Amino acid sequence: MEEITIESIRVNLSNYQRVVILKLKSKDLYIPIWVGSNEADSIAVKLQKVNLPRPLTHDLIITLLDKLNVTIEYVLIDSMKNETFYAKLALKINDKVEFIDSRASDAIALAVRAACPIYANDNVVNNVGVSLDHMAKTAENKSQKYLNKENKNQSGDIDISEFADFLDSLDLDNLGK
Secondary structure, eight states, X not given: OEEEEEEEEEEOTTTOOXXXXXXXXXXXXXXXXXXXXXXXXXXXXXXXXXXOSXXXXXXXXXXXXXHTTOEEEEEEEEEEETTEEEEEEEEEEXXXXXXXXXXXXXXXXXXXXXXXXXXXXXXXXXXXXXXXXXXXXXXXXXXXXXXXXXXXXXXXXXXXXXXXXXHHTSOGGGTTO
């Protein structure tokens, strides 16, 4: 289990999908998680310390948990199946920790509000974590393909998934700024 932080929230300009870029605290490895626009906005609002006149859903959940004397100890990005991230909330209820299934985007939005740590399981880090070098190499490969306009199935071509295409669209020069 590795502790992670929210590095940034990005928007893919080709399809306007949002991605939360999580960074491992121990090394320069990143986990990009695509999230819905509502969840991205909810995370961003709290990170930017914007005060809203009415509570968002994640604010309401935190208020309910507080009233019930329940705390979020930490959030765990537990696994990824079929390109979907799964998370768990570690809730402290009467001195006992209970784990509740959650969407990763909701778990992150709650973690920001609860000011609790976010962790990723080792299998998630190993399977999904990418370095800046990897992202830059992927972007370079895509640029070469585009410039050469060669047949996709030619030997030596690298199969770039939709996920890698999204990473290519990120502005790597400003990552973390």
